[in-house]
Amino acid sequence: MSKIESKNIVILTGAGISKESGLKTFRDPDGIWAQHRIEDVATPDAFKRNPEQVQAFYNMRRDKLYTGNLEPNAAHLALAKLEQEWPGDVFLVTQNVDNLHDKAGSKNLLHMHGELSKVKCNACGHTVPWEGDLSTEDVCEACNTPALLRPAIVWFGEMPLEMDRIMAALTDCDLFMSIGTSGNVYPAAGFVQEARMNGKAHTVELNLEPSEGASLFHDSRYGPATEVVPQYVDEILRDGWA
Numbered sequence: 001m002s003k004i005e006s007k008n009i010v011i012l013t014g015a016g017i018s019k020e021s022g023l024k025t026f027r028d029p030d031g032i033w034a035q036h037r038i039e040d041v042a043t044p045d046a047f048k049r050n051p052e053q054v055q056a057f058y059n060m061r062r063d064k065l066y067t068g069n070l071e072p073n074a075a076h077l078a079l080a081k082l083e084q085e086w087p088g089d090v091f092l093v094t095q096n097v098d099n100l101h102d103k104a105g106s107k108n109l110l111h112m113h114g115e116l117s118k119v120k121c122n123a124c125g126h127t128v129p130w131e132g133d134l135s136t137e138d139v140c141e142a143c144n145t146p147a148l149l150r151p152a153i154v155w156f157g158e159m160p161l162e163m164d165r166i167m168a169a170l171t172d173c174d175l176f177m178s179i180g181t182s183g184n185v186y187p188a189a190g191f192v193q194e195a196r197m198n199g200k201a202h203t204v205e206l207n208l209e210p211s212e213g214a215s216l217f218h219d220s221r222y223g224p225a226t227e228v229v230p231q232y233v234d235e236i237l238r239d240g241w242a
């Protein structure tokens, strides 16, 4: 195995990578959390208190996914190309619940905060694809329990998916890239430190502006994702990294 074949890349993406495809981020001035309160729509307690309100919030966002003519942009496509062309492992961990990395063709992909395109039963855990609206009248096809189907989204206060797999990949990565995320939400915001602790990882932030944890990265490129991500991908496919 040549040197480059043994080099593994872990990529974390956030809402900023999908902004130029037409989706809102969360914490920018025009972002989702400027219009909705997290505690009303994105916690287990909110779902217990007012399931209709929570369903309506995710129905609106799911509708945008399927009827909004959303397409992956040059940044999503560049990451799919990186996975195809890089000789080592490329593991893409996204906080995004949209399906734009999937549509771009990324395969080694984990949606750590869940997916808008699926619903899950709070009673038995059965998870199924879902394109239309979800209501409190809907019944789980596996256990027949009514009113407990919920968006398959990891809410505030819940554990992100497959953390063991992510931590193992960070422990072994040679390059960690963080793209389009403000670094406000843990555990994802701590991945750069996890990667650095392995003693060999080079870390780079690609974002519109410096994130909360910007000083933790070895390198950074600031600008719109559709510009800086394809440029950086071409650079490392050509030259690797310093």
Ligand code: APR
Pocket (backbone or CB within 6 Å): 013, 014, 015, 016, 017, 019, 020, 025, 026, 027, 028, 031, 095, 096, 113, 179, 180, 181, 182, 183, 184, 185, 206, 207, 208, 209, 210, 211, 223, 224, 225, 226
């Ligand atoms: N290109 C690159 N970055 C961009 C662009 C763009 N065109 N537009 C905005 N950004 C950057 C912003 O500057 C910001 O740093 O994307 C980041 C988006 O940050 P957030 O809105 O906080 O989104 P994210 O980091 O993904 O949020 C993390 O918070 O509410 C939860 O569960 C939700 O997964 C989400 C998590």
